[in-house]
Amino acid sequence: MILTSAWIILGLPLLTAVLISLFLLRSPKAAGILGTAGMLAAFALTCSLIPQYTALQQQGQFVLESSLPWLQAGTLSLDFGVYFNGLSLVMLLVVTGIGTLVFLFSTAYMAGDPGYSRYFACLSFFTFSMLGIVLANNLIQIFIFWELVGLSSYLLIGFWFEKKEACTAAKKAFMTTRVGDAGMILGILGLTGFLAAGNTGSLNFTAVAAALPSLAIPEFWMTLIALGIFLGVVGKSAQVPLHVWLPDAMEGPTPVSALIHAATMVAAGIFLLARVFFIFEASPSALQVIAWTGGITAFLAASLALVQTDIKKILAYSTVSQLGYMVMALGLSNAEAGIFHLTMHAFFKALLFLGAGSLIHAFHSQNIWDMGARVQAEGGRFYLFKAMPFTSFTFLIGTLALMGIPPLSGFYSKEAILAAASHSEAPLFALAMITVFLTAFYNGRLFTLVFLPAKRSSAAHDAHAHPLHEGGPAMVLPLVILAVLSVFGASLPVKEWLAAAPQAAHGAAHHGFDSLAILSLAAAAAGFLLAAGLYFKRTQSLRQSVKVLAAPGKVLDRKYFFDEVYDRVISGGQDKAARYADVLERYAFVEWTVNGLGRITRSLGDQLRRLQTGIVQFYGFVIVVGVTAILYIFMAGRM
Amino acid sequence: MIPLTHYLIVSGILFSIGLLGLLLRRNLLLVLLSIEIMLNAANLNFIAGSALHGDTGGQVTAFFVMVVAAAEVTIGLAIAVLLFRKQSSVDTREISFLKG
Numbered sequence: 095m096i097l098t099s100a101w102i103i104l105g106l107p108l109l110t111a112v113l114i115s116l117f118l119l120r121s122p123k124a125a126g127i128l129g130t131a132g133m134l135a136a137f138a139l140t141c142s143l144i145p146q147y148t149a150l151q152q153q154g155q156f157v158l159e160s161s162l163p164w165l166q167a168g169t170l171s172l173d174f175g176v177y178f179n180g181l182s183l184v185m186l187l188v189v190t191g192i193g194t195l196v197f198l199f200s201t202a203y204m205a206g207d208p209g210y211s212r213y214f215a216c217l218s219f220f221t222f223s224m225l226g227i228v229l230a231n232n233l234i235q236i237f238i239f240w241e242l243v244g245l246s247s248y249l250l251i252g253f254w255f256e257k258k259e260a261c262t263a264a265k266k267a268f269m270t271t272r273v274g275d276a277g278m279i280l281g282i283l284g285l286t287g288f289l290a291a292g293n294t295g296s297l298n299f300t301a302v303a304a305a306l307p308s309l310a311i312p313e314f315w316m317t318l319i320a321l322g323i324f325l326g327v328v329g330k331s332a333q334v335p336l337h338v339w340l341p342d343a344m345e346g347p348t349p350v351s352a353l354i355h356a357a358t359m360v361a362a363g364i365f366l367l368a369r370v371f372f373i374f375e376a377s378p379s380a381l382q383v384i385a386w387t388g389g390i391t392a393f394l395a396a397s398l399a400l401v402q403t404d405i406k407k408i409l410a411y412s413t414v415s416q417l418g419y420m421v422m423a424l425g426l427s428n429a430e431a432g433i434f435h436l437t438m439h440a441f442f443k444a445l446l447f448l449g450a451g452s453l454i455h456a457f458h459s460q461n462i463w464d465m466g467a468r469v470q471a472e473g474g475r476f477y478l479f480k481a482m483p484f485t486s487f488t489f490l491i492g493t494l495a496l497m498g499i500p501p502l503s504g505f506y507s508k509e510a511i512l513a514a515a516s517h518s519e520a521p522l523f524a525l526a527m528i529t530v531f532l533t534a535f536y537n538g539r540l541f542t543l544v545f546l547p548a549k550r551s552s553a554a555h556d557a558h559a560h561p562l563h564e565g566g567p568a569m570v571l572p573l574v575i576l577a578v579l580s581v582f583g584a585s586l587p588v589k590e591w592l593a594a595a596p597q598a599a600h601g602a603a604h605h606g607f608d609s610l611a612i613l614s615l616a617a618a619a620a621g622f623l624l625a626a627g628l629y630f631k632r633t634q635s636l637r638q639s640v641k642v643l644a645a646p647g648k649v650l651d652r653k654y655f656f657d658e659v660y661d662r663v664i665s666g667g668q669d670k671a672a673r674y675a676d677v678l679e680r681y682a683f684v685e686w687t688v689n690g691l692g693r694i695t696r697s698l699g700d701q702l703r704r705l706q707t708g709i710v711q712f713y714g715f716v717i718v719v720g721v722t723a724i725l726y727i728f729m730a731g732r733m
Numbered sequence: 734m735i736p737l738t739h740y741l742i743v744s745g746i747l748f749s750i751g752l753l754g755l756l757l758r759r760n761l762l763l764v765l766l767s768i769e770i771m772l773n774a775a776n777l778n779f780i781a782g783s784a785l786h787g788d789t790g791g792q793v794t795a796f797f798v799m800v801v802a803a804a805e806v807t808i809g810l811a812i813a814v815l816l817f818r819k820q821s822s823v824d825t826r827e828i829s830f831l832k833g
Contacts, residue, residue: 708832711764711825715756 096146097160099139100176103186104225106136107193111218114211122210129214130197133221137190140183144591147183151593156180159300161231169295170286177231177299180591184433185228185365188440192357193221195572199448200349202568203455213253213347220246220350224358228365232297233282236369240278240326240362244271247359251346260345267339274329274336281322284315285373303372313377320373320380323366324387331363331417334391338656340414341398344406348454351406352447355413356440364417364436367424375427385425385518389525392418394654396532400539401650404460405450408540412496413443415529422526423511426518431510434588438507441583442495445576449489452569453544456482456562462540466547472562478545481562484570486545488577493541495580497534497618500611503583512614527617534618538625548631740781747774761816761823765809772802 110132118125150158161175197217204213223246226239245268252264286297294305311319327333332340340360344351354360367374367384374380395414402408416439423432450460457465469477479486495504508530515526564570637647652658747770754767776795783791817823 706832708829709826710828710831711756718752718756 096143096150096158096178097176099143100178100182100186100229101160103136103139103190104176104222104229106132106139107218107222107225111215111222114215114218119211119215125211125214126197126201126204129218130194130201132218133190133194133197136221136225137187137194140186140190143183143186147178147180147591151180151590156593157300159231159298161298169290169293170297171295172234173232173296173298174235175231175298176229178229180593181365181368181433182228183591184437184588185361186225188361188437189221189224189228189357192440192444193353195444195575196349196353196357196448198568199352199451199572200347202566203349203451204347209253213250216246216249216253217350217353220250220353220358224362227362231299233285233299233302233370234297236366237275237279237282240330240366241275243330243359243362244268244275247271247343247354250350250354251343253346253350257345259342263339263342263345267343270336270339271329274326276325277322277329278326281319281325284319284322288315288319299369302370306372306376311376313379316377317380320377321383323370323373324380324384327363327367327421328387329363330366331360331421332391332414333363333387333418333421334394335656337391337395337414338653338660341402341407341410341653344404344410348406348447348451351410352444352451355410355447356444360413360417361436361440364420364424364432367421368429368433371424371429374424381425381427383425385422385522388418388420388422388425389515389522390418391415392422392529393525393532396529396536398650398653399536400532401647402536403462405453405462405465405540405544406447406460408462408536409443409446409450412446412533412536413439415533416443416496419508419511419526419529422522423514426514428510428514430589430592431507431514433592435507435511437586437588438495438503438580438583441576441579442492442502442504445488445492445573445580446496448569448572448576449485449492452482452485452565452573453489455565455569456485462543466543468562469544470547474548475546478562482564484564484573488573489545490541491577491580493537497537497622498530498614499618500615501581501584503580505611506584509611509614512610516610527614530614531617531621534621535625538622539629542626542629546626546630737781737785740777744774744777744781747771747777759824759826761813761825761828762810764825765806765813768809769802769806772798 110129114125114128118128150156156179158178159175161173163171164174165172197214200213200217204210207213220243223239223242227236227243230236230239248264248268251267252260254260255264282297285302288309288311289295289297289302289305292305292309294301294309296302329336340355343354346354374384392415395411395418399408399411399415402411416435420432420435420439423429423435453465454460457468459465459468472481491502495502498504498508500506512523512526512530515523637643649655751767751769751771751774754770755764758764758767776798779791779795779798781791783789783795813823816828820827
């Protein structure tokens with residue numbers, strides 16, 4: 095029963111995507127309703143799975159699997175199936191739940207866009223791809239859907255393809271994740287090789303997990319395989335050094351950003367880490383690399399968020415940073431904490447993005463300084479709380495949850511990760527702690543600048559501008575639901591669902607205020623208050639008055655030179671290689687080989703053509719000479 | 734009894750005359766005649782062989798060859814007439830439609 099529902103959940107978004115793109119391209123309203131209804135149905139089905147699954151858990155059954163044979167090649171057999179366990183359940187809830195809210199929000203946000211139907215078709219397809227990853231039961235299937243997620247994110251980031259930046263960003267996202275995917279497929283192939291050597295022809299997770307201990311893969315190769323697969327995660331989940339695509343991906347419509355950041359694309363990487371964790375567990379050195387990658391990403395991205403002026407980019411770097419936390423948790427062998435944070439993060443980050451979408455909808459600008467100036471002109475401090483109460487209050491909740499303030503959901507999940515970090519190497523824990531401070535600081539900056547600027551009579555007041563207002567019920571409702579989830583999300587029994595083995599009930603979800611919590615809370619409060627104090631009366635960038643910050647500010651502005659180094663490498667290495675390859679192909683292959691052969695044939699034909707005189711007697715003469723010669727050759731031996 | 738060699742020599746001479754005519758004559762009608770001569774040279778061989786072995790098979794074959802020759806001449810002459818109508822000449826040098 096669960097498996098049937100899982101197949102249906104997987105199929106529903108695909109069905110709506112196909113229906114919309116076949117029949118509803120000219121009727122946007124119906125497309126929006128159908129897309130949202132499809133997601134809502136999938137979400138309702140997923141919710142109906144909860145009691146069924148918990149009942150099975152009580153009976154000691156944790157994994158359900160149904161698969162169809164797909165390919166047979168020698169000893170290798172590939173399946174296409176559905177693998178359902180607690181992890182799948184949690185991810186299904188996140189994807190379909192957040193998906194439904196994003197669809198609902200989009201019906202208002204995208205209203206009037208000429209590509210409205212196409213948008214919903216792509217969005218449905220995106221969700222389908224993500225659900226495919228969540229439910230896949232083998233490595234190849236997960237890779238296929240992995241690529242489909244890449245494709246559909248390309249379609250959505252470049253949704254406004256008439257904008258050049260959107261095109262470039264879409265291409266960048268696609269190419270950057272492709273670098274990671276190359277590593278991933280190499281890792282899978284390497285693993286397949288060792289499995290084949292051990293006479294395991296199946297790539298199903300259960301089969302691989304069962305066979306792995308008996309294979310005795312050398313340490314070196316195991317690390318290589320694990321790091322290869324991890325490279326795919328680095329690309330998809332935007333970890334350093336492949337994080338560069340995520341901030342650029344803000345060129346897409348804001349609800350898409352919310353979906354990418356909260357539920358689908360970047361979550362895919364974390365999910366994969368958790369799904370095939372048994373592979374990483376086999377290699378301690380790979381785990382160490384993973385933990386450090388996560389920690390460094392968390393820190394670097396949080397520091398980059400300090401100087402951004404685009405509200406969506408701040409949130410984007412914040413996502414990268416939070417993903418770093420999750421990856422770090424998984425690297426520290428605490429998959430549960432990672433997935434827990436993924437779920438909580440999905441709530442408050444979707445909330446923040448949709449809130450940002452609501453602000454952008456009202457301000458027609460993404461720049462926080464512009465927004466602040468507008469608020470100053472309109473009515474100053476707390477004006478927004480009156481003009482757009484839902485957006486403002488929910489945004490505040492999202493901000494507090496992101497900073498990890500109790501009793502909001504972000505506090506519990508972040509504490510779990512920090513607790514894991516505190517048991518590991520000290521520098522890693524320090525990185526995590528500094529990131530808490532930085533997170534609070536950039537959140538404080540964003541919030542103070544947009545929501546709390548002082549009223550200034552001198553500020554130019556544009557009387558013709560529309561008054562700031564909320565975007566209607568379809569935009570407000572998702573915000574409120576997500577805000578509620580951000581507050582109470584931590585009391586969802588996520589950890590109980592995730593449990594893969596029977597365990598005694600423990601009250602670990604709430605571990606009270608220990609010294610760790612106080613430390614992180616102090617860091618967060620210090621960050622937020624410092625930012626609020628620094629930006630409370632400010633109308634221009636901090637750097638212009640405090641000269642010391644100019645130099646590090648410049649480094650951050652240029653994003654630690656990642657983009658420039660990549661540009662340099664690409665123009666210096668790849669472009670040059672492409673040019674040589676182009677010359678090689680143009681001359682060596684096309685001009686000399688292909689055209690050369692053609693020319694030789696043609697000139698040969700030209701010469702031979704002259705033999706055909708058209709005079710029959712000449713042909714007769716040739717025949718006579720030929721027959722005589724043949725006769726002579728055959729007779730000569732006899733005489 | 735004339736020995737077989739004489740027949741073969743006469744037939745060889747006839748064949749060579751025919752072959753040279755075929756290759757060198759410019760007039761299409763004479764080319765056709767040359768072919769007839771070659772066919773008859775072959776017929777002479779058949780008859781000589783038939784007489785030597787006392788076997789009528791050779792004679793029968795000679796008749797067949799005559800029939801085929803008659804048919805061939807009919808077609809050949811028809812082609813010659815058509816060619817003459819088309820370009821008022823039966824010179825073989827001027828017939829070169831197959832020139833590449």
